[in-house]
Amino acid sequence: MVESPDWNPEQPLGKFFPPMRNDLILRAARGEETERAPVWVMRQAGRYLPGKYCPHKFRAVRAEHDFFEICRTPSLACEITLQPIRRYLGLVDAAIIFSDILVVPQAMGMEVLMNPAPFFPAPLNTPADIVRLREHVDVHKELGYVFAAITRTRHGLRGEVPLIGFCGAPWTLFSYMIEGGGSKTLQKAKTWLFKYPQESKALLARIADICVDFLVGQVDAGAQLLQVFDSWAGELSPHDFTEFALPPLQHIVISVRARLAENHLPAVPLILFAKGANAPSSLATAAATGFDVLGLDWCVVPEDVRTAAPRRALQGNLDPTRLYGGREAIENGVRHMCAAFRVGGRPPKGWIANLGHGITPGVDPDDLKWFFECVHKYSASGVMP
Numbered sequence: 001m002v003e004s005p006d007w008n009p010e011q012p013l014g015k016f017f018p019p020m021r022n023d024l025i026l027r028a029a030r031g032e033e034t035e036r037a038p039v040w041v042m043r044q045a046g047r048y049l050p051g052k053y054c055p056h057k058f059r060a061v062r063a064e065h066d067f068f069e070i071c072r073t074p075s076l077a078c079e080i081t082l083q084p085i086r087r088y089l090g091l092v093d094a095a096i097i098f099s100d101i102l103v104v105p106q107a108m109g110m111e112v113l114m115n116p117a118p119f120f121p122a123p124l125n126t127p128a129d130i131v132r133l134r135e136h137v138d139v140h141k142e143l144g145y146v147f148a149a150i151t152r153t154r155h156g157l158r159g160e161v162p163l164i165g166f167c168g169a170p171w172t173l174f175s176y177m178i179e180g181g182g183s184k185t186l187q188k189a190k191t192w193l194f195k196y197p198q199e200s201k202a203l204l205a206r207i208a209d210i211c212v213d214f215l216v217g218q219v220d221a222g223a224q225l226l227q228v229f230d231s232w233a234g235e236l237s238p239h240d241f242t243e244f245a246l247p248p249l250q251h252i253v254i255s256v257r258a259r260l261a262e263n264h265l266p267a268v269p270l271i272l273f274a275k276g277a278n279a280p281s282s283l284a285t286a287a288a289t290g291f292d293v294l295g296l297d298w299c300v301v302p303e304d305v306r307t308a309a310p311r312r313a314l315q316g317n318l319d320p321t322r323l324y325g326g327r328e329a330i331e332n333g334v335r336h337m338c339a340a341f342r343v344g345g346r347p348p349k350g351w352i353a354n355l356g357h358g359i360t361p362g363v364d365p366d367d368l369k370w371f372f373e374c375v376h377k378y379s380a381s382g383v384m385p
């Protein structure tokens, strides 16, 4: 059974982890054929589960701590990460560490509050504000709590499923740092791109450098796959995506791989979720950066992606809102998805089943269970969906 290990901050847990019992997602990420599609869902830790984070502890914990305090407390982050794994044991094939993409802007010296949506009291208004950012970011000092949570969670998982580490993509983080929160048009962030292209590129590169250190540190701590969330990629024209968002992503892939090799760390699979970057040219350029897996939203047809980006493993892509449609709608959606990702009647190859974006807080946890069960049934080798 997966459980939170005893925690003594004076004696950090070692990095000899229990052997893996389920490596389905690692095989699919490498493009291999699997007996069924591995499945997990983005944002599976927390939001929709009863008591949100911890069934017994949540109310007391949440009354006293804010969201980022929970992220900074490895015992709590670990517990919340394990919660869906326990609940869906045998059905879900990966855990994702409980944290947030906005810990990177915090590490760069920006204040970020969560009330309940992200809010930056002092966003970057013009390039002159860049001086407010920390010049050198030591990720071990600023984000060591994420590394501690990952190591602890690897122990707690007992080898049940692999653990995914993550970060936000430079373009998405840049947007938050300038907009100061969510935005419908990204007018401020785009004004930077178009008015101050050189300063924008320099800031994107600076964010990318921190992402590299952060991702390498996560693998060192025990993460077995890495996902980069570019949630706002689809807000850019294909041309601007290629000009602004891609170079820092390319830098991340090249540098993470090089640093992992240099440090004798495992060459873990890298997943890019560039939501909405669905133009064939964007898919092709994203694939060319060298990410092993492309995460897809529900607005693309897998066959079109395979044409634009052959030889890449794919992840996705059920519309998350379908989970509100009841059992039949979920089953039909999964059947259709399984048929769309499989070539003919062959076993799934290089496909990780997932939603096309994060699960939302109102979903009934039993309907998510049904989603997992349907994926197991209809993606199985020998079954025609």
Ligand SMILES: Cc1c2[nH]c(c1CCC(=O)O)Cc1[nH]c(c(CCC(=O)O)c1C)Cc1[nH]c(c(CCC(=O)O)c1C)Cc1[nH]c(c(C)c1CCC(=O)O)C2
Pocket: 041, 042, 043, 044, 045, 046, 047, 052, 067, 096, 097, 098, 099, 100, 101, 102, 114, 116, 117, 118, 166, 182, 229, 231, 358
């Ligand atoms: C854009 C983005 C953010 N955070 C993230 C993204 C990229 C994915 C995406 O596009 O959805 C990524 C993220 N955020 C969180 C995780 C944890 C792991 C997981 O379960 O996938 C991950 C991978 C926890 C969280 N991050 C947040 C919560 C809810 C906080 C709360 O309940 O108080 C959780 C569990 C808060 C958050 N964090 C963010 C927003 C917009 C919000 C508020 C709205 C929301 O609830 O999603 C920024």
